[in-house]
Each structure stands twice: as C-alpha cells, then as structure tokens.
Amino acid sequence: MDKLARIVANVSLSFLFAFAAVVLAPAHAHATPRNDRTNNSLEEEIVPQHYANNPDVDAFIADLVARDGFDGAALKRLFSQVDYSQTAARLVAPPPVPTPKNWSAYQSRLVDSIRINDGVQFWQDNDATLKRAAEQFGVPPSIIVAIIGVETVYGRHMGNFRTIDALTTLAFDYPQTKNRDDRMTMFRKQLENFLVWTRERNVDPLSVYGSYAGAIGIPQFMPTSLINYAVDYDGDGKIDLAHSAADAIGSVGNFLMQHGWERDQPVIWHIASDPGSQGLAQAGADGQAKPHWTLGNFLKAGIEMNEPGLNLAAQSNTPVLVIDLPTPDQPTQYFLGLQNFYVLTRYNRSFFYAMAVYDLAQAIKAAKAP
Structure with a gap:
C-alpha cells in the first residue's frame, strides 16, 4: 500500500486535518520578488x-x-x-x-491591473519575438511575459x-x-x-x-544565470538584459527550457473542493517543490479532481507535488503542481512566486484575447 493510502487507512478525516496542519506545515519560504523594495x-x-x-x-x-x-x-x-x-x-x-504567510495579499500585489495591462502591451510590442521564443524553447509567451512583469514590471523597476x-x-x-x-x-x-x-x-x-x-536587467538574472542562460536574441552581437526586450525574452525562455520546461504541458491541476479531497491535499503538502508523488497516489487515496476532460487513468503515473497557499483566517488553497510548476520555482524558489507567475500569465492571456 502506498504512503498516501496508509495515511488515509489509518487516520480519520478529522484527525487528518489537524495532523496535516501541525505536522505537515509547509517548510518552504514564500519569498518576495527579487526586485521588491x-x-x-x-x-x-x-x-x-x-x-x-x-x-x-x-x-x-x-x-x-x-x-x-x-x-x-x-x-x-x-x-x-x-x-x-x-x-x-x-x-x-x-x-x-x-x-x-499571506497568499491573498501576495497575489493581489503581483496580479494587478498594471501588470496585466502593461503585459498585454509588452506582448503586442514583442509578438514576433515571443512567438520565436515559444517555438524555440517551448515556453508559452504568456509565461515569459508574466515572469518579466513580476520581476520588473517590464523593465520599469530594475x-x-x-x-x-x-x-x-x-x-x-x-x-x-x-x-x-x-x-x-x-x-x-x-x-x-x-x-x-x-x-x-x-x-x-x-x-x-x-x-x-x-x-540584473529586465528579467533580473543573477550573475550565474547571466553566464549560463542569457542569450543574444536580437542578433546585435551582444547580450544586453538591461535594454533589449528581445534578449530578455530569449534569456527567460532559455532559462526555463534548460531547467526542464515541458512543451505543451500544463503547470497545475485543480483539486475538487470537497473536504475529503482537500484533506488529502493537506496531508500531501510537504513543501517539496520537485514532483515526487504520482497522480495515481492521490487517486487511490480517493482524491477528486476538478479538471474536466482530464483522462485520469492515462495520467495516473504523472509526477505531481502539492502546492499549498495559506492566507490567515481563510482556508488554505491547494493545487497539484506538475513539472512546469517546479521549473517556475527554479526562477524563484517560492510556491507563492511560481503561482503568481502562473496566475498573471492566465490573466494577461485572457486580457489579450479578442
């Protein structure tokens, strides 16, 4: 019997809630963006x-x-x-x-109208470059735009x-x-x-x-990332992350690809809101950023998913992690994260950061749509 099934078999649901809240409290730090003053x-x-x-x-x-x-x-x-x-x-x-830790406050600060509206404009201004990066690196334009928006509001605060x-x-x-x-x-x-x-x-x-x-620069690369992942994407013979949006776009795409971004794959899956599913998510929220469960572990334990159209049987062996997003005096939000969520945490090792990037990307994509 796998680990999650043993938890469910031996612990009542009411005790599971208390156990997960006290013993399995997340150990990761929810950091602010690197340029936040x-x-x-x-x-x-x-x-x-x-x-x-x-x-x-x-x-x-x-x-x-x-x-x-x-x-x-x-x-x-x-x-x-x-x-x-x-x-x-x-x-x-x-x-x-x-x-x-306050996910609601963090999210509202980074997924705001300025970053959404300016993100649409940045996307429109750099559409051809973003399409080229998506084709070369497999990373959607919305994700690249959202990272740059979270980091520096599109180069405004470097x-x-x-x-x-x-x-x-x-x-x-x-x-x-x-x-x-x-x-x-x-x-x-x-x-x-x-x-x-x-x-x-x-x-x-x-x-x-x-x-x-x-x-440093529009995407806020640390020196190690400058050496390993920054690219000349505008073809002018030099890498300039402080002034070239194209270099910033290509460098972010290259960073994510080199860290294992999976082309055309989701970032998160939604968990059903019933108490049993939420309790199982709470029990599996161990703060580890790398996917180390499988979807099948949770399905065998009885979790329900809120992903219409997802073939659960076909995805049973997909590695996942539990994303926990606490807000004081509110129920913690839980999601299942996949490989691409883990890759976002390589940019900033924080569940809050990675989820804010994902949410901002979704908001920008929706605002840009006709």
Missing part, C-alpha cells in the same frame, strides 16, 4: 572603502587569481572602490517579527543598487541569521561569476546596477 525612495546608506585591505576580501582575491586567472593588483584596486551597503544588508534580513556593492556586501557582511554562512558562500560565488562575466564582456564592474540582491 520596501521603500523605492530609500537612499542607500554606504560606507566607502569598507573592503579595501579587508583580510576576507584579500583571501577571496587570492582565490580568484588562482582559479580564474585574475590580476590580483587590479582586483585590489577595484575592491578599494566598492562600498558597503547597509540598505542591501537590511533588505535581505528577515523581519524582526515573523509575519504569517533596481538602483550598484551590483558590485550589493554582491560584496552580502558576500562578506550578510546579516546575522541562522543560514548566514551558506548565504555568504552563495553570494561569493555570485560575486565571482559577476567579475568573470564583466571581464569576458569588457564591462566596467562599477557601471552595472540592479537589485539589492545583485539581480
């Missing part, structure tokens, strides 16, 4: 030359000289011009008092932090949190890739601006 008018509080003759930075420079062939003296001169950004450090820190300041601050002065060492390791890798990327393209590292977390 708490106050867009906030001025950066900087400390000049904070990283000049800094022992940790000097050790990092030595590693880059050995690993990537950088000129050590040139890097020391560069880092002597890098500023510590207190604002970047503050914005990545968790709030002093944790707030309940961030005003000097990227090397933000990355260096987070690589060496990350706020005191329980995962501080891991986060600093990650940001040091991003900083290294940023320096490699600017060197390869003969770009002044001090001239690049982006989000407080180091994300």
